[in-house]
Amino acid sequence: MERRVMSDTVFERLPQEATAPPSPTNPPRRSVAWKFVAALLGGIPAVITFGVLAGVAYWGYQHDWTLPKFSAMNGEVPKGKEDWCAEHGVPESVCVECDTDLMPKPEPVGWCKQFGVHECPLCHPEVAQTATPPVPTKADFARAERAVTFTDRPENNRKCQMHRRRVQFVSKEAADKVGIEVEPVWTVPVTESVAGNGEAGYDQTRIARLSARLPGSVWKVFKQQGEPVKAGDLLALIDAADVGKAKAELLQAFASLQLKTQSFASISSSGGAVAEARVREAEAAVREAEIRLDAARQSLVNLGMPLGGDLQKRTPAQLEAGVRFLGLSPEVVKTLDSVRASTNLLPLVAPMEGVIVSRDVVAGEVVDSSKLLFTVADARRMWVTLDLRLEDAKLVALGQTVRFRPDGGTEASGKITWVSTEADPKTRTVKLRASVENAAGRLRANTFGAGQVVLREETEAVVVPTEAVQWEGCCHVVFVRDKDYLKDGSPKVFHVRTVRLGAKDGKNTEIIAGVVPGELVVTKGSTALRAELLKNNLGEGCTCGK
Template identity: 40%
Template sequence: MIDVAAPPVAPTETPRHRNDRPAGPPPTPEPSPAKATPRDGSRAGRAAKAFLGWAPPALTFAALAGLAWYGHEHDWNLPTVAAAVDAGPEWCEQHGVPEAECVLCTPGLIEDAPDLTFCKVHGVHNCVLDDPTLAEVPGLDDPEVTEADLNRAARALALRPRRENLSQSRLPGTRVQFASVEAAREAGVEVEPVFRRPVMESVAAPAEVRYDATRTAHVSPPADGVVRAVLVKPGEQVAAGQTLAVIDSEKVGRLKAELSSALSAERLARVERDRIAPLVSRDVIAGRRLAEADAALAAAGADVDRAARALGNLGLTVDAKALRTLPADEADAAVRRLGGGSDSVGGADGDNLVAVPAPLAGRIVDLDAVVGEVVGRGTPLMTVSDTSAVWVDLRVPAEEAGFADLGRTVRYRPDGSDEVREGEVVWVSSDVDPTTRTVRVRAELPNPDGALRNESFGTGELILREEPEAIAVPHEALMWDGENTLAFVRDARWFEEGRPKFFVARSVRPGVSADGYTEVIAGLLPGEVVATAGGDVLRAQLLKGNLGAGCTCGH
């Protein structure tokens, strides 16, 4: 046995080889006193670890439950600073003003809002066109509504469907209050007065300029031949009947010769008949000879008429009656001058020459004739057009084509130009383009300076309505709340000291919009003041005040 109190004594061993093993099993080490743990202490540790594991989730759940209870009891509104420190006036949380000054929660502070009505004629609530006393015009208790205002509203509503307001809505007429003028300014609310300005309602469509076909002529030679002279240049202004070109035509020369020959034969037959007639009357010769002479004279006259008609069919004017009265040499000269051909052009025989005249006054817009070219009757030599007036073809959407009445005013602005030309509708197609689903509407426009060029493009407008004294507001003054088009009108006594500061929601009927302004067909009067910036703040407060049970300030 070893004494645990005695000092240790180094054992004496007999050296042995490293591979020698001691006899018997190895000794078992005794347990260390520091590592010994009682059985009861092991249970307490496990309990502590379990508590530390579930305590944080339990505390988090309890906090969330408490927050849910508080939110449910206080409508999910955080307490105000005034409520937290119990200082200052109590505030109406629903309307954002002191409770004592809230016109919506404290009856009798100011005059009651007028009863909400709906005007079926103009489609707005509390219509100021029917009852001007409802308007909020500073300094005027009874603004004037003219007969022109009523007629203007009637025209606009009858022209086309307009966005409608919900007659059952309760939002129009609601007052949106601010604590002070400074509070409205800090909320970003800006205002502008309602005023009059000219407006125009139209249907815009892409348009193309074309020559007026009734004022345009494609010039061609009267007969087959060779171009001997071209007497005009492209773009030149010509008069009706002016010679444009000269054609050398063998056919014309032949027909002229036939006419001259027929005139000579007729003169000879007349002389013969005049010689025989006295002889027959004296019974010198048989009456049969006179009958033969009359027949020959009639046949010669028919030849003259046939040759004259043949030349007339080529466009040459032939007065056969006048030619019969002329002496032979003068008649031949007159026949040679038929058709306006000169005695000699380019070495050609004057009898074969025929002039090509301008069928109307206008401008040479196209020239294809070349001297020496062989041309046939009907070959286009040039085009003459009276460009003092042109056609403008608009491609109007099929659903808007009903506005294209004959005589309706059209305004056209060429691409790349600010100049506007005005004309009127002269034709409306009965077809709808199968590809573009548009209808061609043609207007005639004056073009005295020739600035409108054929096949140029621009924008055309069918003028539906022009109002020189319309009521208008900036675009930003109007907004759609899902039921109505609203404007927020400032109280007419806004700057009166001690009076609550509020705007009134007003339903309106918007008309045409242009240049940053929108026409108000009904719902506002000139002189009223509307919010143009900060409208989202006003609308949010309006919707907030009309959610659920409404005011929650306890009144």
């Protein structure tokens, strides 16, 4: 009985489940086959779409369909379906590199052995891109010759063929859009030099360091530091006992000479009453007295107190008055107390014209010959000592101009008077010395600064902006604008020109040969032209000679 009831129950539930309506929470069950068929039918539209597109693409390919160019979308009609030179970046119909008849290249003039460039406009003015061919002068050739032979210059490869290339733009507007700017080649004064750090100091042949010749005490000081002096000006008086002794020896020698001279005269006039030996002894005594007087006189000269005139013609009183204030000028003697003033005064005088740059003495100070009292220097001419690198020192020579600018000061110039024959063992630099005029006194001793040794000066050197010069792997080149660039219908061409470089100052570069004044070279944008020039050589390195 239970089994039957259970079957009835199950039988009754099945119809209820089958007839229940589907709902979002109770979706109908689908078989795997039904799902596969549904997916297949749903993808038919996409397959049809892709098939149609593929068919259209194939049909267009068979009939040479192409997408419209940017110029056509802007209303410009292309001249031909293949009118474009991919190698040179311009329409093939106007490409002067592909069709040289559009702009024939001049006959090559070859390599200039003298200046190391291709197509030298100095030797062949017809290659210059100027309105009228230039006329080089002897001065132009002399300038270039001086520059190229002065020192080692960067060299160009003789086999390089890049100078035969030309860079072309579709139009002037296209070149302007790239950022091409040009500047003229011009002439300016150029100085080629080597630099070094240096120091200014006094000319050691024009400086005097003064001390007392004898020990003593300073009696009076007449000059102060910074005062100008002339040769012979009195700086100070030293009271030295040895001066008094030297003066006393002079007076004693003078008195002895007078006495012995009188004795010799008396003996000589005796008329033979005195023996000949006695006469010779008297004569010898006179000679000894003269020598002693000369020695005493020289002692005073050595102390800076010369006694002029013939002493033997003076009386003892005259000689004593003369040696009392020996070495002092009448003006100074007038300032002294004739009663209290010492006769031991030793004058300290300036030996040269100059300025007292140091004074280390006061009145009453006890001094000796080891103490420096005054320093007098003639600052109208100074010494400048520079330290140069070894590789630069080989370029300098005696007589070359040196320009020195001290820190915070004005420039001074002079000539090299000495170049060291050895290098500093620590810094590996070579010293040189220049004598510099300093009449205005603007250059001060013991000041540091930067110096330049002028190696070469040109008043009219050919220069271009440094940014105009490019290295293309073989040679230094500039891009010269064609002389007919601005004419209507003329190709917008820039010529590749090999140049020989000279001096540089950071902003400008001297061109020894390769361009002439009046030509226009590319400055801003020259890097882009170099890239255009070399784009077909990527990965090949230098293609010189190919």
